[in-house]
Amino acid sequence: MTLTISAPPHIKQDTTFRKITWIKYLALLPVSLVSVYFFGLHALALILAGIGMAVVTEVVIQKAFKKEVTVTNGHAPLIGLMVALLVPGEAPLWIPIVGAFFAVAIGKHAFGGIGSYIFNPVLVAWVFLQLAYWSAMHPASFPELGGISDLFLENGAGMLVGVSPIALVGGLYLILKRYVEWKVPLFYALTTLVLALLIGDKIGHVVTGAFIFGVLFLATDSPSSPVTKNGRIIYGILCGLLTVIYGHFANYVFAVFYGIFLANCVAAFIDNNTLPRSFGEESLLQRKYRRLVNKIPLEKLGVKIDD
Amino acid sequence: MAEINVMETIPEKMIIPLKQHNGDICEPLVSKGEVVKVGQKIGECPSDKCAAIHSSVCGEVVSVEESSHPSGNRINSVVIQPIEETECEDFTPFKDSGKEQLISAIKEAGIVENYGNPTHLVLNPPDCDIDTVLINATASEWVGHNYETPLEYASQMLDSLRLLMKAAGASRGVIVLRNDDKDSIDAFDGLDYEGKTIMVAPLLGKRRVDYYFNDQNTDIIVVSQDKIYGKNIFEYFTYNVTGRKVSFRCTPASAGVAICGVKSAKAIHDLVNTGMPYIETVVTVSGQVNNPQHLLVKIGTTFRDVIEACGGYSGEPAKLISNGVITGVAQYEEEVPVTKMTTSIIVQGKDEVRKDISKECIHCARCVDVCPVDLIPNRIAALANQGRFDECKQMHVENCIECGRCSSVCPSKIHIMQLLQYSEEAIAKAYEDLSEKESSNLKLGCACGSE
Ligand code: SF4
Ligand code: SF4
Numbered sequence: 181m182t183l184t185i186s187a188p189p190h191i192k193q194d195t196t197f198r199k200i201t202w203i204k205y206l207a208l209l210p211v212s213l214v215s216v217y218f219f220g221l222h223a224l225a226l227i228l229a230g231i232g233m234a235v236v237t238e239v240v241i242q243k244a245f246k247k248e249v250t251v252t253n254g255h256a257p258l259i260g261l262m263v264a265l266l267v268p269g270e271a272p273l274w275i276p277i278v279g280a281f282f283a284v285a286i287g288k289h290a291f292g293g294i295g296s297y298i299f300n301p302v303l304v305a306w307v308f309l310q311l312a313y314w315s316a317m318h319p320a321s322f323p324e325l326g327g328i329s330d331l332f333l334e335n336g337a338g339m340l341v342g343v344s345p346i347a348l349v350g351g352l353y354l355i356l357k358r359y360v361e362w363k364v365p366l367f368y369a370l371t372t373l374v375l376a377l378l379i380g381d382k383i384g385h386v387v388t389g390a391f392i393f394g395v396l397f398l399a400t401d402s403p404s405s406p407v408t409k410n411g412r413i414i415y416g417i418l419c420g421l422l423t424v425i426y427g428h429f430a431n432y433v434f435a436v437f438y439g440i441f442l443a444n445c446v447a448a449f450i451d452n453n454t455l456p457r458s459f460g461e462e463s464l465l466q467r468k469y470r471r472l473v474n475k476i477p478l479e480k481l482g483v484k485i486d487d
Numbered sequence: 488m489a490e491i492n493v494m495e496t497i498p499e500k501m502i503i504p505l506k507q508h509n510g511d512i513c514e515p516l517v518s519k520g521e522v523v524k525v526g527q528k529i530g531e532c533p534s535d536k537c538a539a540i541h542s543s544v545c546g547e548v549v550s551v552e553e554s555s556h557p558s559g560n561r562i563n564s565v566v567i568q569p570i571e572e573t574e575c576e577d578f579t580p581f582k583d584s585g586k587e588q589l590i591s592a593i594k595e596a597g598i599v600e601n602y603g604n605p606t607h608l609v610l611n612p613p614d615c616d617i618d619t620v621l622i623n624a625t626a627s628e629w630v631g632h633n634y635e636t637p638l639e640y641a642s643q644m645l646d647s648l649r650l651l652m653k654a655a656g657a658s659r660g661v662i663v664l665r666n667d668d669k670d671s672i673d674a675f676d677g678l679d680y681e682g683k684t685i686m687v688a689p690l691l692g693k694r695r696v697d698y699y700f701n702d703q704n705t706d707i708i709v710v711s712q713d714k715i716y717g718k719n720i721f722e723y724f725t726y727n728v729t730g731r732k733v734s735f736r737c738t739p740a741s742a743g744v745a746i747c748g749v750k751s752a753k754a755i756h757d758l759v760n761t762g763m764p765y766i767e768t769v770v771t772v773s774g775q776v777n778n779p780q781h782l783l784v785k786i787g788t789t790f791r792d793v794i795e796a797c798g799g800y801s802g803e804p805a806k807l808i809s810n811g812v813i814t815g816v817a818q819y820e821e822e823v824p825v826t827k828m829t830t831s832i833i834v835q836g837k838d839e840v841r842k843d844i845s846k847e848c849i850h851c852a853r854c855v856d857v858c859p860v861d862l863i864p865n866r867i868a869a870l871a872n873q874g875r876f877d878e879c880k881q882m883h884v885e886n887c888i889e890c891g892r893c894s895s896v897c898p899s900k901i902h903i904m905q906l907l908q909y910s911e912e913a914i915a916k917a918y919e920d921l922s923e924k925e926s927s928n929l930k931l932g933c934a935c936g937s938e
Contacts, residue, residue: 183807184840185819187905189891190812190833192841197849197898295847295899361852407852408863456861458883 197294200359201254204397207350208261211389214347215340218333219269223340227264230276234260237284255294259283262302262397265341266437267309268319275316279305298448300401303441310434322431323388334389342389342433351396360400363412364419369395371420379424385432394423394436404444411447411454418450419443491634491769493783494796497569501544501787502824503529504556504564509603510536515565521548526576526764529565532594535613538605538827539597543766543785544569555823557790557809559816564824567787578762589654589759596764598755599827601748602718606755609747610655612740617655619696621728621746622648625665625714626830637674645680647752648707650759655745661696663728664711675709685709695730715859717890718814721746723860735885736915750830770825772797774834775804784825790832791821806835813891843900854893854903860886864893868903871910876917879910887911 215223238256242249251257260280267275286308287301288294310317319338323330330336330345337343354360376386399405399419406415422442427435506512513530517523523542530540546569554564581592594607610617622644634640648660664671664687678685688699690712699708712727722733724746731742739746754765766786770793773779777798784793790807794800807818810830825832854864862883870878884907893903 181804181821183818183820184805185817186806186840187902188812188814188816189895189904190806190808190815190817190835191839192843192895192897192900194841195896195898196843196900197846200851200898293847295849358853361856402849402851405850407850407855407865409855409861412852451866455863455882458886 195359197255198253201258203354203357203359204258205254205261207348207354208265208397210347210350211265211341211344211393212261214333214344215265215269218337218343219340223269225273226267226269226271226276226340227261229273230260230264230280231257232260233277233280234263234284237281238289241285241289250294256284256288259288259301259305263305265393266302266306266339268317268338269340270320271316275309275313278313279309282308295403297403299441299444300398300404302398302401303437303444306437307441319433322385322433324382324384337389339390339433341393345387345389345392348389348392348396351392351400354396355400360396361402361405361412363409364399364405364416365395367413367416368399368419368423371417372423375420375424376427379428381424381428381432386427388433390433390436391423394440398437398440399443404447406447406451406454408451408454408456410456411450414450414454415443415447418446491781491783494785494788494793496792496796497544497571498788498792499568500549500789501546501567501569501785502554502564502789502822503540503542503567503787504554504562504824504826505530505540506556506562507540507597507786507826507828508538508599508605510534510538510605510608512563513537513540515551515563517548517551517565519548519550522546523548523567524574524576526578526766528595528764530597535594536605536608538599538607539595539764540565541597541764541766542567543787545572545574546570555818555820557816557818557823557826557829559819578764580762581759584759586654586656589650592758593654593755596754596758597827598751598758598765600746600751601828601830603828606747606751607654609740609745610651612738612745615740616743617657617740617745618659618743619729619745620648620651620655620657620660621724621744622651622660622662622749622752623724623746624668624671624749625663625712626716626748637670638678640671641674641678642680643756644749644752645678645685645707647756650755651745651747651752652706654755657745658706659696659700660707661728662707662709663690663724664709665714666711667714668711672711680707687711690728693730696728697730715888715890716811716813717888719887719889723886723888736918765827768825768827768829770829771831772833773831775800775802775836776834777801786827787824789822789824790818793825793832794821794834800834802836804834805837805840808833808835813895814889845901846899848897848899848901851898853896853898857892857896859890859892860888862887862907864903864907865901867910868901868906871906871913874913876910876913879907880914884910884914 212227234256235251238251239249263279263283264276283301283305287304288297291297321336321338323334323336323342332346333344334342355362406412419439423435423439426438511534514533516531517529525545527542528539529542532539546567549566549568551565553561556562590607590611598606600606644662652660672687675685676687683705687709690710721739725731725733725739725742725744733739733742757763767783769781769783771781776794780797808815809832812833848865858864867879867882867884887907889904891904
């Protein structure tokens with residue numbers, strides 16, 4: 181009889197980073213399919229170009245620096261896919277290729293790889309493409325939510341990701357299953373909607389595919405957001421604030437990306453300033469907040485609680 | 488409803504380690520070939536930081552040698568071959584004895600807390616006064632020891648608490664139950680004790696025991712709180728129950744609090760009423776065995792015999808764990824004895840054993856969300872990994888109760904808890920090495936009765 185010896189704990193959840201990443205593909209599959217339906221095979225080519233280049237870049241870099249090749253954890257191709265989803269449907273093929281290269285090489289590896297980068301690589305690439313190839317990156321039109329049908333198929337979509345807001349709700353499943361964190365998206369969405377209403381922007385302009393993608397997939401990218409409990413709330417609110425400021429004066433599609441990108445800059449700063457005190461002694465506000473949260477019957481709603 | 492079974496079979500071999508506590512190892516009083524009786528003292532304390540060892544069976548000493556210990560080390564042990572007869576030492580009950588007598592009786596009976604500290608030191612710490620005794624019943628249920636019914640458990644626990652208070656010279660006593668342990672709460676609720684009705688009060692927010700002591704105007708209360716587990720829960724537990732903070736590197740004794748377990752409380756009750764020393768304990772056997780159960784076993788029985796008494800393995804065992812899946816120790820072999828510190832035995836099958844490689848932290852904040860004492864485990868682990876212990880200290884690493892939840896949820900499979908323990912040990916070492924002079928402007932040492 182052979183007995184295994186190991187350090188405690190002896191039970192661990194089977195959630196791994198790899199699993200979290202691959203599940204995100206599932207959540208992004210519907211929107212990718214709709215975009216191919218909408219923009220034709222060119223969209224498929226864009227997506228494949230993005231994924232392919234991201235994989236190649238990651239392998240080359242990790243081989244060149246003699247590191248373990250980690251493409252199989254799915255992170256690099258995911259970046260490639262997300263970059264491709266953020267380009268306009270008519271963009272030339274080299275746009276996602278350059279974007280994916282930039283995202284993986286500069287956005288991810290130049291900053292030290294997973295866990296060390298400070299900006300979401302997808303947004304790094306998007307900002308770079310936007311500044312360098314303005315004309316190719318400017319979508320032909322900006323979507324506006326007119327009626328319910330636009331939720332399913334958005335005829336004004338400029339980017340791949342804008343084609344169908346409803347196809348993105350797979351992200352909600354990720355949150356319900358606790359694969360991604362819930363505080364950031366909740367507070368981000370709330371802040372944006374409330375502020376937009378307050379200053380009188382049309383909600384149809386705000387709630388687009390890009391916004392939902394930003395809330396559910398970009399803002400929740402864990403390495404570039406804070407970890408403390410209060411920090412995540414502040415971060416969500418900040419993302420919303422920046423989005424509304426940019427969106428009010430320009431458009432809400434770009435606002436989402438610039439907003440999250442700028443909020444990334446201060447994520448570490450937020451963390452450092454929200455470190456909890458000994459035994460997490462709570463302030464009055466926190467106590468009120470916790471009472472409120474404890475009242476939500478999460479378990480009854482089928483939400484898995486980590487424990 | 489769960490019940491306790493008594494292990495009847497007499498094993499072929501008993502291994503009784505001469506150290507079943509934290510402190511100094513006992514000196515053997517017997518040698519090869521001698522015949523021992525049940526309850527005969529076989530290990531003598533060389534110092535005060537120690538608890539005596541008794542034989543739990545009648546039999547012949549086969550050898551006194553180094554043998555496996557569930558802690559993973561090899562410890563000098565007395566190996567006994569039991570015989571059928573059960574000849575006992577004459578036990579004398581200790582009814583109506585005073586504080587001093589009780590303390591020395593507890594030491595002689597070798598009563599030890601399940602976390603390892605000898606009970607007499609917990610109740611009577613050198614140069615500290617205890618004013619409150621807590622019985623932590625959050626981890627065990629009434630099946631935690633040999634009781635017939637929950638009611639018997641409840642009334643005996645109250646008696647034990649009285650005894651503990653007497654031994655410690657404490658004026659107040661608290662039994663802390665777990666919120667979801669309905670059986671025990673029902674048993675305690677409404678019980679008449681010393682002319683007063685016991686009410687189980689929940690610990691909520693800032694309402695700690697002081698409030699209930701004033702409210703119910705008694706010196707014994709029963710409260711309930713959520714389950715907390717971990718290897719290092721005493722500071723947190725003290726804070727949670729009494730609101731007193733234990734300063735860094737001090738024991739709850741410095742705050743005037745003694746924390747006892749259900750098992751030692753029961754052992755003291757037995758000692759006073761029958762005079763029996765600490766020679767048997769209840770272990771919970773679970774996992775891949777045919778009859779998982781609570782079993783009353785004699786100390787020194789090997790894990791193999793215990794598992795056989797539970798019907799044997801129900802598959803190919805891959806991991807044998809003592810004391811819980813979260814913080815327990817994985818065993819090298821089956822030939823390790825049940826000691827005074829053993830509370831459970833868990834057998835895991837092949838598919839339950841995970842082999843993972845640690846990866847980079849992805850800041851997913853899952854560890855932050857599960858930490859019961861509000862630490863930022865991922866950041867402290869990273870700092871500890873880089874040897875930046877002073878920064879770990881600033882982030883209150885000493886509050887970690889070593890519950891292992893962070894390691895268990897981490898998707899990158901980082902050994903967060905071990906890194907935290909490592910930094911805690913390094914900090915403790917650094918403090919020990921500080922010379923008197925250098926530390927003059929640092930507040931060191933544990934003043935008794937401090938806040
Ligand atoms: S840091 Fe980890 S082991 Fe320590 S108390 Fe928090 S969750 Fe438990
Ligand atoms: S759970 Fe693991 S990966 Fe997630 S933040 Fe904590 S240490 Fe990092």
